[in-house]
Amino acid sequence: MRDxxxxxxxxxxxxxxxxxxxxxxxxxxxxxxxDAGVTEVDQIYVANMGAPRVNHQTAxxxxxxxxxxxxxxxxxxxxxxxxxxxxxIKAGFQAVASGMDDVxxxxxxxxxxxxxxxxxxxxVATLTHPLTEYIYGVTLPAHAAMFARLYMEKYGVTExxxxxxxxxxxxxxxxxxxxxxxxxxxxxGILDSPEAMTNNPYVAEPLxxxxxxxxxxxxxxxxxxxxxxxxxxxxxxxxxxxxxxxxDTHAVFExxxxxxxxxxxxxxxxxxxxxxxxxxxIDVAELHDAFxxxxxxxxxxxxFFPKGEGHIALEKGETALGGKIPINVxxxxxxxxHPVGATGxxxxxEIVTQLRGDGEKRQVEGAKTGLTLNFGGFGNNVVCLTxxxxx
Amino acid sequence: xxxxxxxxxxxxxxxxxxxEPKYMMLASGEAVVxxxxxxxxxxxxxxxxxxxxxxxxxxxxVVAARVYAExxxxxxxxxxxxxxxxxxxxxxxxxxxxxxxxxxTLGLSLHTLALRRGLRIGAHGFAAKMEYHxxxxxxxxxxxxxxxxxxxxxxxxxxxxxxxxxxxxxLGGVPSWxxxxxxxxxxxxxxxxGRRPVPPELLDxxxxxxxxxxxxPTPALDPLxxxxxxxxxxxxALVQQRWEMEKGAGNA
Numbered sequence: 341m342r343d344x345x346x347x348x349x350x351x352x353x354x355x356x357x358x359x360x361x362x363x364x365x366x367x368x369x370x371x372x373x374x375d376a377g378v379t380e381v382d383q384i385y386v387a388n389m390g391a392p393r394v395n396h397q398t399a400x401x402x403x404x405x406x407x408x409x410x411x412x413x414x415x416x417x418x419x420x421x422x423x424x425x426x427x428x429i430k431a432g433f434q435a436v437a438s439g440m441d442d443v444x445x446x447x448x449x450x451x452x453x454x455x456x457x458x459x460x461x462x463x464v465a466t467l468t469h470p471l472t473e474y475i476y477g478v479t480l481p482a483h484a485a486m487f488a489r490l491y492m493e494k495y496g497v498t499e500x501x502x503x504x505x506x507x508x509x510x511x512x513x514x515x516x517x518x519x520x521x522x523x524x525x526x527x528x529g530i531l532d533s534p535e536a537m538t539n540n541p542y543v544a545e546p547l548x549x550x551x552x553x554x555x556x557x558x559x560x561x562x563x564x565x566x567x568x569x570x571x572x573x574x575x576x577x578x579x580x581x582x583x584x585x586x587x588d589t590h591a592v593f594e595x596x597x598x599x600x601x602x603x604x605x606x607x608x609x610x611x612x613x614x615x616x617x618x619x620x621x622i623d624v625a626e627l628h629d630a631f632x633x634x635x636x637x638x639x640x641x642x643x644f645f646p647k648g649e650g651h652i653a654l655e656k657g658e659t660a661l662g663g664k665i666p667i668n669v670x671x672x673x674x675x676x677x678h679p680v681g682a683t684g685x686x687x688x689x690e691i692v693t694q695l696r697g698d699g700e701k702r703q704v705e706g707a708k709t710g711l712t713l714n715f716g717g718f719g720n721n722v723v724c725l726t727x728x729x730x731x
Numbered sequence: 732x733x734x735x736x737x738x739x740x741x742x743x744x745x746x747x748x749x750x751e752p753k754y755m756m757l758a759s760g761e762a763v764v765x766x767x768x769x770x771x772x773x774x775x776x777x778x779x780x781x782x783x784x785x786x787x788x789x790x791x792x793v794v795a796a797r798v799y800a801e802x803x804x805x806x807x808x809x810x811x812x813x814x815x816x817x818x819x820x821x822x823x824x825x826x827x828x829x830x831x832x833x834x835x836t837l838g839l840s841l842h843t844l845a846l847r848r849g850l851r852i853g854a855h856g857f858a859a860k861m862e863y864h865x866x867x868x869x870x871x872x873x874x875x876x877x878x879x880x881x882x883x884x885x886x887x888x889x890x891x892x893x894x895x896x897x898x899x900x901x902l903g904g905v906p907s908w909x910x911x912x913x914x915x916x917x918x919x920x921x922x923x924x925g926r927r928p929v930p931p932e933l934l935d936x937x938x939x940x941x942x943x944x945x946x947x948p949t950p951a952l953d954p955l956x957x958x959x960x961x962x963x964x965x966x967x968a969l970v971q972q973r974w975e976m977e978k979g980a981g982n983a
Contacts, residue, residue, distance in 0.1 A: 525759055529757055538855075539758040
């Protein structure tokens with residue numbers, strides 16, 4: 341198996357983008373192509389979850405290939421729920437690692453704000469089990485709320501801990517010009533003041549408004565290449581060193597212990613084994629904080645902290661910039677936004693930015709290794725990636 | 732015989748009790764003061780409203796144009812029984828809400844114009860003016876319309892407004908909705924907040940002058956301009972776009 345490197349990255353602002361989906365994907369892709377210094381690719385993978393349903397568009401990869409004049413490259417779209425982005429990176433990795441392709445463009449894109457919030461919530465909810473969850477009105481916020489309640493009862497996590505994640509990540513987004521939310525928040529304003537319940541009402545108790553990521557449009561792209569090609573292009577040598585993917589039961593109630601995210605645990609374990617890294621050796625991480633409770637739980641399942649102690653590490657500031665393991669320093673899904681198909685690629689974009697030392701105000705000093713965790717379904721399809729800077 | 736035409740043109744205004752200022756904390760931790768603005772301060776508002784007429788985004792253009800006309804009409808005595816509330820953060824103008832009294836029992840909401848986004852400032856302003864109509868002026872109900880989807884979600888859905896579709900609203904003649912006293916009482920605990928009296932230092936700062944908003948809504952950048960210039964081999968458009976974004980102008 342050949343080594344695979346990230347030679348180029350690109351992103352759009354995550355916000356409401358009133359442009360055709362293909363144009364959003366093309367913009368991010370073009371930035372990545374220019375960043376890498378390539379004009380031709382062998383293969384394109386486009387990650388997206390909702391285009392057929394939300395944007396009335398199918399065969400997205402073909403459209404992107406033509407829009408960017410990358411013909412006759414191979415092209416395919418990958419839909420894997422909110423883990424579409426990292427799943428597409430995995431496909432790109434396999435294409436280069438196998439020797440089949442030398443240059444692969446992986447683009448993630450979503451335009452969710454073409455529909456209203458209720459429709460967007462419903463569209464995401466279609467990933468739940470159709471017979472045991474969806475028909476009973478279960479949405480992702482509802483899943484996360486039930487998960488949070490269990491976590492609180494079992495491990496002593498409180499609403500304050502959830503709010504602390506929200507404040508950390510939304511304020512981190514202020515250092516990321518591409519992030520959706522550009523408004524700082526405080527614990528006092530969203531939790532302690534007499535007006536907090538109005539500023540930050542319950543969305544699905546115990547989760548409140550600022551515990552959830554925004555609904556965003558956006559695109560992100562990376563260029564994966566072989567080692568020879570990476571050396572030829574002369575960009576910083578960022579190797580995609582580890583990759584793990586795992587699934588769990590579709591219906592959450594079928595899990596023996598719903599607070600255990602077994603697919604996260606397995607995906608991370610596989611990624612560490614492949615890369616030869618341990619959790620202690622990761623310098624910066626992007627976790628899938630679609631809801632604040634997920635950052636706490638995932639930080640434990642990927643091995644940064646013992647099970648049930650993620651919130652304690654949070655209290656100590658260990659997950660903040662300057663802490664033991666900075667998590668979501670670019671805002672995460674909570675602050676950067678969560679255009680679902682783009683998220684996994686945007687996480688890789690942030691880690692590569694960090695490993696290149698281009699993080700500016702949010703730069704983790706001396707970062708040489710990074711991890712991304714892209715969480716699909718409600719933990720039933722998870723992809724974990726590790727990256728290493730080699731030069 | 733000479734006639735003082737101004738006396739005919741100028742409406743006779745009803746006596747309306749003043750709005751008692753209040754303050755509240757925003758999600759950002761900042762305090763916002765809500766207070767009534769009278770005729771002499773209207774020019775200070777107009778200069779901050781005018782730029783928004785050119786913001787073709789989220790209906791700022793139509794709302795700002797109408798607010799400008801309403802404020803000017805109030806200033807020049809060409810509007811019947813209008814009131815204006817301003818929301819200020821550290822003196823800076825954050826929102827303007829206005830309305831008018833139709834009869835002693837009926838109010839009419841005109842506009843809610845948020846000059847700062849993402850902190851429910853507009854929603855707090857709307858709640859304050861409903862409080863003024865129902866609690867201070869004693870109106871039984873207030874006629875309301877929304878000109879934007881955001882407004883529709885905030886007013887019609889959050890307050891569960893009743894339809895009064897047989898009454899054309901003064902804003903464009905479109906069908907009215909109504910907030911009744913009963914609906915307001917139901918919403919009070921969840922949506923209407925604020926503390927009184929306002930600490931003197933906060934109120935003095937607000938009264939001292941209406942400062943311009945430091946981060947007002949701006950015309951949407953074209954974040955994808957570079958895509959259309961993708962055949963530009965120098966990537967000038969792309970680079971320029973990135974610079975603009977890095978200056979922070981493109982993030983709403």
